[in-house]
Every structure is written in C-alpha cells, then in structure tokens.
Amino acid sequence: MIPYGRQSISDADIEAVVAVLKSDYLTQGQAVPAFEQGLADYCQVPYVVACSNGTTALHLACAVLDLSAADRVWVSAVSFVASANCARYCNAEVDFVDVDPATGNLDVVALNNKLQQAALVHALPKALIAVHLAGQPCDLKEIGTLCRQYGIALIEDACHALGAHYQGTPIGSCLHSDMTVFSFHPVKPITTAEGGAITTRNQALAAKLRLYRSHGITRDPQALLMPSPGEWYYEQQLLGFNYRLTDLQAALGLSQLSRLDQFITQRRELARRYDELLTALPVQPLQQHSDRQSGYHLYVIEVAERDQVFARLRAAGIGVNVHYIPIPAQPYYRELGHDLAAYPGAHSYYQGAISLPLFPTLSHTEQQQVVHALDQAICG
Structure with a gap:
C-alpha cells in the first residue's frame, strides 16, 4: 500500500543519532x-523551546x-x-x-463576527489557536x-507548516502571533520520531516555557528565588511537566533540518x-x-461520494486518509454541548475531504x- 505519508531517513540522520x-x-x-x-535560525525567531511532541x-x-x-479558548473547527x-x-x-x-x-x-458577538456579552476568549491546515x-x-x-493571545498551530511562508516570511517567525507550535511526527515536514517545539519573540514566555517543560525546575543562578547554598542547588518554582526532548531525537531533527528546504521543494513539485x-x-x-507558500504536509482534495471513493482507494492499495473529522463532531466535545451544525x-469541508499520498520520496x-x-x- 502507498501510505499517505512517510519519513525520509538518510545515512547522515543515522550517523547523527549514533x-x-x-x-x-x-x-x-x-x-x-x-x-x-x-530552528531559530530557520524560522527567523529569537526563542525556540523544543519538547516531547x-x-x-x-x-x-x-x-x-x-x-x-475561568478562561475561554477558541480553536479552528477542523484540526486534530x-x-x-x-x-x-x-x-x-x-x-x-x-x-x-x-x-x-x-x-x-x-x-x-464571533468576536463582535462575544464582546457584546463579555465572553471573549483569552486565546485563539489558529491552524495552518x-x-x-x-x-x-x-x-x-x-x-x-x-x-487575545494568538497561538499558531503550525504542526503541518514548518517550511511554509506567509507573505515572504517563514512560519514560526511569530510576526503576527505570540507563539507558534510545531510537530516532528514521522509524517511531518521533518521528524525527530516524536517531538515538538514552540517559537516566540517574547523572552518572558520563552523562559516560562522552559520552566514548564522540565518539572517547573530551574538551576539558573540568576532565576533562583532563594539564596543558593551550592552548585547542586535547584528550585521547583511551579508545577511543571516532564516534556523534554531527548538528545537522540534532537540530533535526528537537526540532521533533518539541513534537508528541510529540499523536502519542501519535493513536496511542492x-x-x-x-x-x-x-x-x-x-x-x-x-x-x-498567492501571498503564501504551503509546506504541503498534506494534499487534500474535495470529492463527491467521499466515503465510497475512500473505500475503493483503500481497496486498491492507496493509503488515503481524512484530515480531519471536525473537532466539534467528536463525542467528547458533543458532550460539552458542541454541535457540528453550528x-x-x-x-462542508469534511463531507468531501480526502488526503492523497504525499511525501518527498513518492x-x-x-x-x-x-x-x-x-x-x-470515482468512475466505479
């Protein structure tokens, strides 16, 4: 079967991990x-915080x-x-x-329209997560x-879009947003097997991201809240998580990053x-x-009788997929009161969407x- 996505691993990638x-x-x-x-150099942004996915x-x-x-967050209706x-x-x-x-x-x-209505009833969101589908x-x-x-704080969900450009500027530069989020899953533009990153131009946000990434713990002498009794000293300053990326993954990612432009060129072709x-x-x-360049993580088409076409393609050995079922249609969110009819x-997008196979080595x-x-x- 031809998959909808596939990683491309070179000898140089393997050598970097070894x-x-x-x-x-x-x-x-x-x-x-x-x-x-x-990543900071590629995205033309001062701060990058890598994490586990x-x-x-x-x-x-x-x-x-x-x-x-007490807060609200608004999200694009079509995404993972x-x-x-x-x-x-x-x-x-x-x-x-x-x-x-x-x-x-x-x-x-x-x-x-939604913002105007929300402002009238004092129900504006604290953040918006906008997806580059x-x-x-x-x-x-x-x-x-x-x-x-x-x-409102703007978070770009660019998990599909490393290597894409908006009005001549790389996605991840955060010229219009507070933070941009990337994924390095194997089907994404580059991979670290599993991995992710956040870019930002805000130094305070970057410092806080690093703190949350590693248990809320810091060893930075300039960031300590209490006097340090010795070099071994560390402080947990907030309730964080263990969301660190390993050096193995980072080495793979850095090696892959050297070929990102090549990957994107192949995807666009x-x-x-x-x-x-x-x-x-x-x-x-x-x-x-015309004012932006897609990274073409996916090649999505709209087709009539999608379900039937999907089944026939899978039967023919073509690993198509659907990206995505709208989030408001999921049972968890329906239980929270959401309805896709809204x-x-x-x-409309979901009714016809099929992702065709697309990866650099296709x-x-x-x-x-x-x-x-x-x-x-389609012809049956």
Missing part, C-alpha cells in the same frame, strides 16, 4: 540546544498563558483533536471558529490584527504534478493563496498509480 549514542549524554546534553538554535508543545503554549477554568485538548488540559472552556471549506483554514469573516498558512495578518484589537494530473477528474484540491464550513510512478486508482474509484 554519534549521540556514543556520547556522554543521551538527554539534557548539547544536542537539544543545537536543534533549538537551528506536538501535543505537549500545544499544552505548554496554553500553560504559560495561565489558562484556567490535540488543537483543542491542550486548552482542556488547563481546564479552560473551548469553543470553535468555523473554517473556509475551500481551504480548511479558519474563516476570518466568521472569526470577526495541510501546510498552508491561514490569514495571519488579518487574524493577528483582530486578536490585538480584542486583547509533487503537489504541482497532482494539480496537473487531476485536471480531468471531478475533484477540487484545496485553494492556494459550523457549516467545517461540515515516485512519479506511484503518483500516477494514485491518480489512476482515484479515476477508477
């Missing part, structure tokens, strides 16, 4: 800071905003459930913002402007070929905006096989 295995430190050594600096990165981003049961769960981990109330079915990204008009940046400038207007190969079929790829854009022959199987699945 070098750490032969070193004195498998964790809490120098590989993680080196990886963080590499994309979900913990989202949780950390919510935790440092001091979210509580972690985009909303991270706020629930902080006991915050979650609500959703509808998406544009043509892109799957947050609908700015829907956001603006499939690797295409959402309308960051407009969303950032609205968040600043209403005093494959997406361009899909665009050409699919012109004769009754399908609609996600709309792409998000017609998300419902061959042209495999891609043609995917398109042929899709043609057969």
Whole structure:
C-alpha cells in the first residue's frame, strides 16, 4: 500500500543519532540546544523551546498563558483533536471558529463576527489557536490584527507548516502571533520520531516555557528565588511537566533540518504534478493563496461520494486518509454541548475531504498509480 505519508531517513540522520549514542549524554546534553538554535535560525525567531511532541508543545503554549477554568479558548473547527485538548488540559472552556471549506483554514469573516458577538456579552476568549491546515498558512495578518484589537493571545498551530511562508516570511517567525507550535511526527515536514517545539519573540514566555517543560525546575543562578547554598542547588518554582526532548531525537531533527528546504521543494513539485494530473477528474484540491507558500504536509482534495471513493482507494492499495473529522463532531466535545451544525464550513469541508499520498520520496510512478486508482474509484 502507498501510505499517505512517510519519513525520509538518510545515512547522515543515522550517523547523527549514533554519534549521540556514543556520547556522554543521551538527554539534557548539547544536542537539544543545537536543534533549538537551528530552528531559530530557520524560522527567523529569537526563542525556540523544543519538547516531547506536538501535543505537549500545544499544552505548554496554553500553560504559560495561565489558562484556567475561568478562561475561554477558541480553536479552528477542523484540526486534530490535540488543537483543542491542550486548552482542556488547563481546564479552560473551548469553543470553535468555523473554517473556509475551500481551504480548511479558519474563516476570518466568521472569526470577526464571533468576536463582535462575544464582546457584546463579555465572553471573549483569552486565546485563539489558529491552524495552518495541510501546510498552508491561514490569514495571519488579518487574524493577528483582530486578536490585538480584542486583547487575545494568538497561538499558531503550525504542526503541518514548518517550511511554509506567509507573505515572504517563514512560519514560526511569530510576526503576527505570540507563539507558534510545531510537530516532528514521522509524517511531518521533518521528524525527530516524536517531538515538538514552540517559537516566540517574547523572552518572558520563552523562559516560562522552559520552566514548564522540565518539572517547573530551574538551576539558573540568576532565576533562583532563594539564596543558593551550592552548585547542586535547584528550585521547583511551579508545577511543571516532564516534556523534554531527548538528545537522540534532537540530533535526528537537526540532521533533518539541513534537508528541510529540499523536502519542501519535493513536496511542492509533487503537489504541482497532482494539480496537473487531476485536471480531468471531478475533484477540487484545496485553494492556494498567492501571498503564501504551503509546506504541503498534506494534499487534500474535495470529492463527491467521499466515503465510497475512500473505500475503493483503500481497496486498491492507496493509503488515503481524512484530515480531519471536525473537532466539534467528536463525542467528547458533543458532550460539552458542541454541535457540528453550528459550523457549516467545517461540515462542508469534511463531507468531501480526502488526503492523497504525499511525501518527498513518492515516485512519479506511484503518483500516477494514485491518480489512476482515484479515476477508477470515482468512475466505479
């Protein structure tokens, strides 16, 4: 079966991990800071905090905003459930913002209307989590402007979008947001096996992220609250977590980062070929905006009779997937009072969405096989 995504591991990646295995430190050594600096340079941002996965990165981003049961967080209605769960981990109330079915990204008009209504009843959110679905940046400038207007923290969920650009600037630069979150799961633009990171321009947020990442403990002499009796001294200053990334993972990530631009170029070329190969079929790829460059984590199409087409493609050995079931449709969130009917854009997007195989090593022959199987699945 041709999978929808697959990691690409080189001999250099393996050698980087082996070098750490032969070193004195498998964790809490120098590989993680080196990886963080590499990401900072790539994203053109001063602060990067690496952690154990994309979900913990989202949780950390919510935790440092001091979210509580008294707060609300709004989330794009179409995403993986972690985009909303991270706020629930902080006991915050979650609500959703509808998406544009043509892109799957947050609908700015829907956001603006929802903010105006919330302001009238004093029910504004403390934070908004905006998702860059499939690797295409959402309308960051407009969303950032609205968040600043209403005093809302903006978290970019860029777990799909490392390597993407918005108006010429790399995603992760945080020019329009407070923090940006990345994932390094094996199907993502680069992998650390499991891993995540948060970028920010706010030094205080970065320091707090590092504190929360490692049990709330610091050994930094300049950050201690009590006099230090010796070099062994450390302080737990808040209730944090063990969300650290290992040096093994960081070494893999830093090696992969050196090939990120190559990976993105390959993904964009494959997406361009899909665009050409699919012109004769009754399908609609996600709309792409001219002022941004997608990282093409996913290649999503909209197709009629999606469930039937999906089943036929799987039977033909094509590992298609659906990204995603709208979060308000999940039983957990339905129990909290949410209803997918309130998000017609998300419902429309979901009804037809299929993700076709897309990864840097997908061959042209495999891609043609995917398109042929899709043609057969549609025609029956």
